[in-house]
Each structure stands twice: as C-alpha cells, then as structure tokens.
C-alpha cells in the first residue's frame with residue numbers, strides 16, 4: 001500500500017452514492033507535507049518527459065498542481081470555469097459536463113499561456129467520468145501542444161473515465177485507484193498496481 005492509499009484509509013470517509021470525502025487532507029483542508037510527497041511522486045513517474053507546463057482545472061486541482069509544477073520547475077496553468085456564453089477569441093475553450101453536479105461549464109485558458117511548443121502534464125485530484133480531463137486534452141490540442149501524461153490523485157476505478165483516457169493512449173498515472181467502496185461499513189478496496 002502506498003502513502004496515499006494509507007492516508008485515504010486513515011482519513012477518507014465513504015459517503016453514500018460512491019462519494020469519498022477527502023476534505024480533511026486533500027481538497028478543502030490540505031496537508032502540505034502530503035502535497036509535497038504527491039509532487040515528488042508525480043515527478044518520479046513523469047520525470048523522463050520534457051514537461052514545460054503543468055495544466056489543471058479550478059478549483060481543487062490547483063493546489064496539487066502547484067506542488068507538481070514546483071518539482072518540474074515549470075509554470076502551472078489552470079483552466080477557469082466560465083459561465084459566459086460569449087467566449088472571446090483570446091482563449092481556448094472546451095465544454096465540460098459534470099455528471100456529479102449535473103451541469104455544463106465552458107472551461108477556458110488564455111492563448112497566451114499554452115502553445116505548440118508546450119509539453120503538458122495534466123494533473124487533477126479526482127478522475128470519475130473523465131469529462132474534466134477530456135476538456136483539458138481538447139484545450140491542449142487546440143493549442144497544438146502535446147499531452148505527455150496525466151497524473152491523478154484518486155481514480156474511481158468503477159467509473160468510466162480511467163478506461164476512456166487509457167484508450168486514448170495517454171500515460172495515465174493514478175496514485176490510488178478505488179475499485180469499490182461501501183458507505184455502510186466504510187470499507188475501501190484499492191486496485192493492485
């Protein structure tokens with residue numbers, strides 16, 4: 001069991017409807033020592049790539065992506081969620097649907113901050129249905145940049161996203177993959193990696 005799986009077992013709370021609360025250490029209150037370890041681990045896994053930018057999406061991805069970008073010594077760029085229908089030509093944009101929140105957002109990144117010379121590492125906290133990641137991949141493509149890999153802290157292996165992304169042929173590294181969880185017993189089953 002790795003450091004992240006251990007922490008999930010210690011402090012994660014399984015809620016009904018397959019929701020895992022990790023807000024005491026990951027996406028509300030953040031354990032900075034853990035963030036540093038996550039940054040180092042993604043650098044270990046993707047350090048052989050010539051990464052020029054770390055890309056994530058607001059809100060919860062930002063903190064984690066900062067620590068990853070620090071390890072690589074490159075800027076971190078985050079996609080903003082925009083409710084505006086009038087998207088200007090200065091931005092790359094993609095539509096992202098949230099199954100959890102049952103809504104659609106446009107996500108945007110300024111053209112100033114991504115271009116065809118970029119080698120991108122995408123980072124996010126959760127991978128569920130993969131819609132957010134597909135939006136970030138679309139934005140990278142629109143910029144002419146190459147996606148060198150995707151690093152996820154917690155993948156919900158029983159939802160479709162991981163399979164969809166792996167089928168695209170992109171290196172996807174999830175620090176923990178949850179195959180099952182039970183809110184009655186609080187049990188969490190991790191995939192052997």
Ligand code: G4P
Pocket residue numbers: 018019020021022027057058059060061097098099100101125126127128129130131132133156161
């Ligand atoms: P997807 O991004 O993989 O397509 O998944 P989905 O639409 O289902 O997820 C919507 C939001 O719910 C995402 O945050 C995602 O991180 C979060 N999420 C999904 N499953 C869980 C879970 O089990 N526990 C927790 N804590 N979060 C989960 P978001 O609303 O887009 O972003 P943010 O503003 O919270 O960062």
